[in-house]
Amino acid sequence: MSGTKANSASFVRDTMLSEQDPPITERGVVKWARENLFSGPLNTFLTIIGAVAIYIILKGLAPWLLHSVWNANSAAECREIIAAAYGEGAHGACWGVVRERWAQFLYGFYPSEHYWRVNLTFILLFVALAPILFANLPRKMLWFSVIYPAVALLLLWGGSVWVPVAALAGFALGWLAYRFALPVTGSLAATVAAVLVPIIWWLFFAGWFAGLAHGILPLGMEQVPSSKFGGFLLSLTIGVTGIAFSLPLGVVLALGRQSDMFLVKTLSVGFIEFIRGVPLITLLFTASLLLNYFLPPGTNFDIILRVIIMVTLFSAAYIAEVVRGGLAALPRGQYEAADALGLDYWKAQQLIIMPQALKISIPGIVSSFIGLFKDTTLVIFVGLLDPLKGITDAIRGSFEWKGIYWEPFLFPALIFFLICFGMSRYSMYLENKLKRDHR
Amino acid sequence: MSELAIDRTIDRSHMQVSDEVAIQITGMNKWYGAFHVLRDINMTVNRGERIVICGPSGSGKSTLIRCINRLEEHQQGQIIVDGTELTSDLKNIDKVRSEVGMVFQHFNLFPHLTILENCTLAPIWVRKEPRKEAEATAMHYLEKVKIPEQANKYPGQLSGGQQQRVAIARSLCMKPRIMLFDEPTSALDPEMIKEVLDTMIELAEEGMTMLCVTHEMGFAQAVANRVIFMDQGQIVEQNEPKEFFNNPQSDRTKLFLSQILGH
Numbered sequence: 001m002s003g004t005k006a007n008s009a010s011f012v013r014d015t016m017l018s019e020q021d022p023p024i025t026e027r028g029v030v031k032w033a034r035e036n037l038f039s040g041p042l043n044t045f046l047t048i049i050g051a052v053a054i055y056i057i058l059k060g061l062a063p064w065l066l067h068s069v070w071n072a073n074s075a076a077e078c079r080e081i082i083a084a085a086y087g088e089g090a091h092g093a094c095w096g097v098v099r100e101r102w103a104q105f106l107y108g109f110y111p112s113e114h115y116w117r118v119n120l121t122f123i124l125l126f127v128a129l130a131p132i133l134f135a136n137l138p139r140k141m142l143w144f145s146v147i148y149p150a151v152a153l154l155l156l157w158g159g160s161v162w163v164p165v166a167a168l169a170g171f172a173l174g175w176l177a178y179r180f181a182l183p184v185t186g187s188l189a190a191t192v193a194a195v196l197v198p199i200i201w202w203l204f205f206a207g208w209f210a211g212l213a214h215g216i217l218p219l220g221m222e223q224v225p226s227s228k229f230g231g232f233l234l235s236l237t238i239g240v241t242g243i244a245f246s247l248p249l250g251v252v253l254a255l256g257r258q259s260d261m262f263l264v265k266t267l268s269v270g271f272i273e274f275i276r277g278v279p280l281i282t283l284l285f286t287a288s289l290l291l292n293y294f295l296p297p298g299t300n301f302d303i304i305l306r307v308i309i310m311v312t313l314f315s316a317a318y319i320a321e322v323v324r325g326g327l328a329a330l331p332r333g334q335y336e337a338a339d340a341l342g343l344d345y346w347k348a349q350q351l352i353i354m355p356q357a358l359k360i361s362i363p364g365i366v367s368s369f370i371g372l373f374k375d376t377t378l379v380i381f382v383g384l385l386d387p388l389k390g391i392t393d394a395i396r397g398s399f400e401w402k403g404i405y406w407e408p409f410l411f412p413a414l415i416f417f418l419i420c421f422g423m424s425r426y427s428m429y430l431e432n433k434l435k436r437d438h439r
Numbered sequence: 440m441s442e443l444a445i446d447r448t449i450d451r452s453h454m455q456v457s458d459e460v461a462i463q464i465t466g467m468n469k470w471y472g473a474f475h476v477l478r479d480i481n482m483t484v485n486r487g488e489r490i491v492i493c494g495p496s497g498s499g500k501s502t503l504i505r506c507i508n509r510l511e512e513h514q515q516g517q518i519i520v521d522g523t524e525l526t527s528d529l530k531n532i533d534k535v536r537s538e539v540g541m542v543f544q545h546f547n548l549f550p551h552l553t554i555l556e557n558c559t560l561a562p563i564w565v566r567k568e569p570r571k572e573a574e575a576t577a578m579h580y581l582e583k584v585k586i587p588e589q590a591n592k593y594p595g596q597l598s599g600g601q602q603q604r605v606a607i608a609r610s611l612c613m614k615p616r617i618m619l620f621d622e623p624t625s626a627l628d629p630e631m632i633k634e635v636l637d638t639m640i641e642l643a644e645e646g647m648t649m650l651c652v653t654h655e656m657g658f659a660q661a662v663a664n665r666v667i668f669m670d671q672g673q674i675v676e677q678n679e680p681k682e683f684f685n686n687p688q689s690d691r692t693k694l695f696l697s698q699i700l701g702h
């Protein structure tokens with residue numbers, strides 16, 4: 001409407017009313033509370049019940065937390081301090097145990113003069129993970145991720161440099177075998193060679209090579225036996241390795257389960273159903289006891305390695321089912337379009353199917369990872385010192401900390417929570433980042 | 440089923456049917472379990488032909504054209520595409536698939552890849568073209584289907600008609616010698632049907648060998664040189680479009696035409 005026309009209107013407001021806030025019942029906290037807490041009789045009732053529950057919990061916990069003691073060197077000293085400050089019979093948390101024994105929670109019985117090796121491994125873990133977790137980092141960084149397992153092996157267990165080098169050499173040999181076999185024998189035989197050559201190397205030549213090389217050039221670090229591992233060092237070693245290997249194995253199993261080849265399918269289904277039907281503790285016992293009967297006498301097969309294998313197999317079976325769900329959610333048309341464009345099975349999987357199926361499966365996969373990480377505490381049953389019960393029992397068994405109960409559980413619980421919460425947040429970040437349907 | 444009038448003039452200078460055989464199907468039979476879905480199919484497609492296949496729902500039209508690039512396996516008879524016989528030999532299947540493009544009813548674009556990546560994927564991974572070259576080709580075909588400005592969007596951000604045109608461009612990037620269309624417009628609104636049909640007409644004008652399952656009879660009349668009518672897994676009747684529509688021979692064809700043309 002033009003300016004001159006406006007004058008012809010019969011009524012035009014010329015003083016504007018000042019802005020007003022909405023009434024108090026429609027605004028801020030009051031409005032929110034009305035809508036969310038007291039919107040009806042049932043809702044009001046539940047709100048009151050909830051408030052009472054919170055009150056009861058706080059009434060029990062608050063004094064205990066408020067009376068916390070940090071500077072104490074034994075449970076008895078703690079009790080004295082609390083009694084002196086808050087009167088006889090008062091309860092209070094004694095965090096002195098964490099202050100004094102935190103290293104044991106983190107490193108177990110790893111020799112303290114070598115803590116730096118663990119710390120360095122831990123810091124390098126982030127360097128190795130970064131390019132995997134965040135796609136915008138330079139791809140060259142992945143080379144470090146590839147050699148990281150060997151670096152970690154050397155730093156944590158020590159021994160000759162040549163052992164991890166010999167282990168890595170297996171992969172290089174496999175790759176070389178593939179490269180040279182491919183033009184001569186075709187892709188199937190080359191793949192078989194790429195699998196067989198490293199296995200033969202590891203079984204028969206790697207040890208000999210490491211010994212020989214060490215004889216010529218003795219480089220290495222002081223050895224730390226697996227029995228010294230404990231606490232979060234143990235949990236993270238098993239957890240991170242298990243996670244790293246269970247995802248690819250799970251994907252392979254999921255594909256195997258969908259395969260047209262009878263043998264592959266049957267083996268995959270059998271494996272998945274067997275593993276899922278058996279408690280993890282059974283598998284761990286198998287790892288620690290039964291394998292000794294089957295392995296040739298005198299074989300020294302590290303207990304942590306055995307546990308890692310079992311945990312990996314266990315988690316892989318679950319991940320396989322999660323990934324199968326993702327595969328099932330993809331419309332047939334995606335496979336058909338890939339076929340019609342001439343992509344072969346592996347390329348279609350790699351470029352079309354898996355990126356989508358894995359994206360759908362992210363929440364389930366991360367759940368499995370979190371489960372795996374928490375399950376690492378079960379290694380207590382095969383005599384390894386997990387952070388929750390293993391270390392806690394060791395601490396409570398000591399003279400100074402006799403009688404302390406909750407605190408040594410809460411500290412590892414907090415660390416578990418932080419790590420698991422971190423994984424869960426990362427999964428949400430990833431889901432968001434991969435969102436492609438802007439509907 | 441609609442009958443969209445094709446109101447543009449069609450340039451027929453390159454629409455030539457040569458003597459060279461592009462697809463030869465002889466005595467082909469296919470079963471789904473015990474269900475005999477295709478019965479004794481015999482059909483020859485010469486290079487440059489534009490064939491429309493129609494017929495009632497469930498008559499086996501999709502199955503027939505899906506056999507031509509081996510998305511479905513036939514159990515009896517012979518299918519020879521560009522001199523390569525389709526058997527269980529993977530080499531032959533790959534060869535045929537790299538020469539035959541296919542466009543689906545539901546587009547089947549890859550939702551996790553951009554439009555450009557959708558178009559360059561197969562050229563890079565199957566034809567081993569350098570990325571730069573593949574991208575140049577892709578842009579060329581995206582321009583042809585008139586959506587170069589969408590190259591960096593994801594399929595979910597495009598309309599149905601645009602998605603279908605991308606699907607056509609994606610097939611063309613593999614430089615196919617034969618194009619198969621399975622009801623490319625039946626999931627689209629009328630506006631969008633027109634844009635997709637226009638793209639298909641342009642393709643026909645360039646002399647592409649095309650097999651289209653469609654109920655767009657306007658398109659069939661304007662572009663096809665032959666219309667094939669299928670019912671219950673058999674080819675019942677085939678003729679050039681004018682004869683087919685004006686002078687259908689079998690009763691089943693007459694019934695079908697009266698149903699879809701509404702008179």
Ligand SMILES: Nc1ncnc2c1ncn2[C@@H]1O[C@H](COP(=O)(O)OP(=O)(O)OP(=O)(O)O)[C@@H](O)[C@H]1O
Nearest residue numbers: 471472474476494495496497498499500501502503
């Ligand atoms: N995978 C399958 N397994 C069993 N039967 C099938 C399968 N696919 C299709 N059929 C059957 O084969 C017959 C032919 O199917 P087809 O999809 O070729 O029909 P169509 O002519 O393309 O029909 P429409 O016009 O509905 O697309 C139908 O009866 C259908 O139910």
Ligand SMILES: [Mg+2]
Nearest residue numbers: 500501502622
């Ligand atoms: Mg169909």
